[in-house]
Amino acid sequence: MILQDFLCFDDKGLCCRYGDFYLDPLQPVKTAVISHAHADHAIAGNNEVYCTEPTAAFMQLRYAKMAAKVFNMVPYRQSFSIKGVSITFISAGHMLGSAQVLMEYRGVKYLYTGDYKLQSDATCEPLEWVTADVLITESTFANPDILHPNPVEEIKKLADVKLNIMLGAYGMGKSQRLIRLITDHLPQKTILIHHRIMPLNGVYERFGYSPGKYQLYGRKLMKEQKEYVYIVPPFTFDSYSRATGVKRFFASGWKNLQVNNQDTLFISDHADWNDILETIKQVKPCEVWTLHGDGSRLKNYFNNTIVVKLLG
Missing domain, CATH: 3.60.15.10 (Ribonuclease Z/Hydroxyacylglutathione hydrolase-like)
Incomplete structure (x- = not known):
């Protein structure tokens, strides 16, 4: 019973x-x-x-x-x-x-x-x-009314963006998934990681789940236009709401967390x-x-x- x-x-x-x-x-x-x-x-x-x-x-x-x-x-x-x-x-x-x-x-x-x-x-x-x-x-x-699209098709939206990208994501889980998706499907992009995400990546690697290819963010790097994708946690993303010279996306399953109606990245966990x-x-x-x-x-x-x- x-x-x-x-x-x-x-x-x-x-x-x-x-x-x-x-x-x-x-x-x-x-x-x-x-x-x-x-x-x-x-x-x-x-x-x-x-x-x-x-x-x-x-x-x-x-x-x-x-x-x-x-x-x-x-x-x-x-x-x-x-x-x-x-x-x-x-x-x-x-x-x-x-x-x-x-x-x-x-x-x-x-x-x-x-x-x-x-x-x-x-x-x-x-x-x-x-x-x-x-x-x-x-x-x-x-x-x-909520049906999440294929994450591979979503990440490919970044392919034609020639500006450097600031990509907001939760540091644990979502960020590692994004690194893997970009590594596998957008190899032309260079992935930069916020310093607070680095130790979390270390846990993934310790358990045999490498997120992919990435390097630690450096301020001088983002001054260059080399198709960088800089993955940052939400508090950093929000603090750079007026950043120039970059295209901003936030990866989420929530519509209200998207940057605008054109620059969406619906990737949900x-x-x-x-x-x-x-x-x-x-x-x-x-x-x-x-x-x-x-x-x-x-x-x-x-x-x-x-x-x-x-x-x-």
Whole structure:
């Protein structure tokens, strides 16, 4: 029997009371199961953390000694137990080390996706399918009007830009994917990297996922016009909103983060509407619980043929 209170929100985040742990907590907790290392899912200060090894490496790089008191680093597909709840990490395809969290309790399987994507990405492990009775899916882009284009076709938009390019992107995950795409599909471009992205690249390389060819940014270089692509984190991108002699793009799945209607780069690391429908098809759940977005359109789409519950 599916337990409707197997997961619930409280002031610290998404809690599994049956196992006395939190999934990607919002505040420090005693026991945290972390799906991936992005800051909105992996905070500092937890007492004990369960995650993949790359996720631990990113957290230790970002938070140093404050990352967690104890790290339990578990490979994909290796089950462990927390107070009677059996847990297995399944690759989520979102970024290096990202995991879906498969939980089994009293014979029922609950799959928490964390953030995930179906698009190919040479800088991380691909998403892996498993079946479950309950799918707890992020619904960031659970809207039939949002369909993300092919990332290769998007990156090729930069091919004809002869000015140097300032390319804004989140430093962990998105930047490495962009470096790989540009290296593979726009070899004529020279990639420059902001100094805060360099140590993150080092983690990727340590785990065998080289982003590609790049070099550290130098101020004098961008004064030349040599088809440079300078990849910078959002705060740097925003601070150079009036930069001259460069073409500005921001890589995101969100329309409101694009520079303008002409200079768009829709490259997303999340599942879009069709991807979510495909995930439901592959996981074969009896119920779908949504969070991290508006799940109402999914509820209307299935019209009670599948139970859809909006967690938040």
